[in-house]
Amino acid sequence: MTAKRFRILSLLSCIGMLLVLLAGVTVTNTGSGEGCGTDWPLCHGKFIPAYTLESMIEYSHRFVTGIEGLLVLATFVFAFMMRPRSREALWYSGGALAFTVVQAILGMMAVIWPTSDAVMAIHFGISMIAFSFTWLLYAWAKRYEKAQAEGEPNPAAVHLGTGAARVPAALYKWVLAVMAYCYVVVYIGAYVRHTSTAGGCIGWPLCNGEIVPELTGATIPAFIHRVAAVLLFFAIVAMFLYVRKASGSRELNGIAASALGLVVAQILSGWLLTVTLHNEDVYVFTALLHTIIICILFNALCLLAVRAYQLSRR
Structure with missing residues (x-):
């Protein structure tokens, strides 16, 4: 072939x-x-x-x-x-x-x-x-x-690719940690979907009109997922800045920038989910959009981790 x-x-x-x-x-x-x-x-x-x-x-x-x-x-x-x-x-x-x-x-x-x-x-x-x-x-x-x-x-x-630059081994470890945490966030989101507890948090960005709502029933997994998503955003921002500082690789910088854009898109798609929560015909499609973005984001982190590992061993 x-x-x-x-x-x-x-x-x-x-x-x-x-x-x-x-x-x-x-x-x-x-x-x-x-x-x-x-x-x-x-x-x-x-x-x-x-x-x-x-x-x-x-x-x-x-x-x-x-x-x-x-x-x-x-x-x-x-x-x-x-x-x-x-x-x-x-x-x-x-x-x-x-x-x-x-x-x-x-x-x-x-x-x-x-x-x-x-x-x-x-x-x-x-x-x-x-x-x-x-x-x-x-x-x-x-x-x-x-x-x-x-x-x-x-x-x-x-x-390695033509003209690839060597990167520090610590960069790979950082990206790997962010990737692992992203998987945890995905699992929490999947759990919320399977338990139909997305309605535990009404409104956005606040949950039921409060920064920290009363944690009972369906609100608990829904609120945990929101907090985990916010922490993922800050982790990817920090990762993006670290990649730009520690890496001279245009490839790694591009993947990190894509990950940053995707996590922003993921948060916005989460807002769409809350808006369409009570419209079943639309919610099916916003849920699919939410899934597509998080899967591509996780894949971008996987690719970034692999390439950072390979370039660190150059």
């Missing part, structure tokens, strides 16, 4: 994983998780389910996940067959395949057996990690194609 075709395949697997994520969020937000009853992989005992909105939404999620599984498997096979073989490409494609299998198993368990909201929130987190691996693979595939076009003798081993 040529470098260009491998890049296209990795892009398709990345787009497919995003669709899996969005389909899963749609299932949750529309309450379609039981649209196929407790049957898996069939839907109410049929390969093609009877038409109801809930069953079609749930079955569409399963169908997209199945197609994506085949794409991820194909990507891993071609990465394994690549000559010269790249450990980095195998790591990304293998990670995508492993986490895709895990999230499919968790999805199956959620259908067959009663599953807690905490576990379902983990299901989303697992899917997001699988998406991140496909994103990293696509970023690698672009560098691989460029290196091959420039006549590098071993393009599969090229990971």
Whole structure:
């Protein structure tokens, strides 16, 4: 397989994983998780389910996940067959395949057996990690194609990039910490969605008209998520300033700037969620927007961490 075709395949697997994520969020937000009853992989005992909105939404999620599984498997096979073989490409494609299998198993368990909201929130987190691996693979595939076009003798081993500058090891550790904290914020948000407690905080930026509201019932997880999101914003601002100061890499500066813009967009999309909370027809789409932004933000942090690590070892 040529470098260009491998890049296209990795892009398709990345787009497919995003669709899996969005389909899963749609299932949750529309309450379609039981649209196929407790049957898996069939839907109410049929390969093609009877038409109801809930069953079609749930079955569409399963169908997209199945197609994506085949794409991820194909990507891993071609990465394994690549000559010269790249450990980095195998790591990304293998990670995508492993986490895709895990999230499919968790999805199956959620259908067959009663599953807690905490576990379902983990299901989303697992899917997001699988998406991140496909994103990293696509970023690698672009560098691989460029290196091959420039006549590098071993393009599969090229990971630093032309003219890349060395960065301090402390930068990688800082970015890794921010990335890990971002995952915690994502998990809290997924928990709020699965427990339907977003209505615990009415209004924005205040919660129920107060800086610190009365912490009871649904207000507790909703308020914790808001506080965690604010802290993430300040962490990314600090990270952005540190990257600009400590790194002479235009690539790292660009990724950090993208992360800063994305966290601002994420906060604004959170405001949209509160505005549309009681309009179910619109809320489905604002929730999807919120999901897309946070997933891209997490992926940007993952890419920044990987590239900072690689450049620190130059």
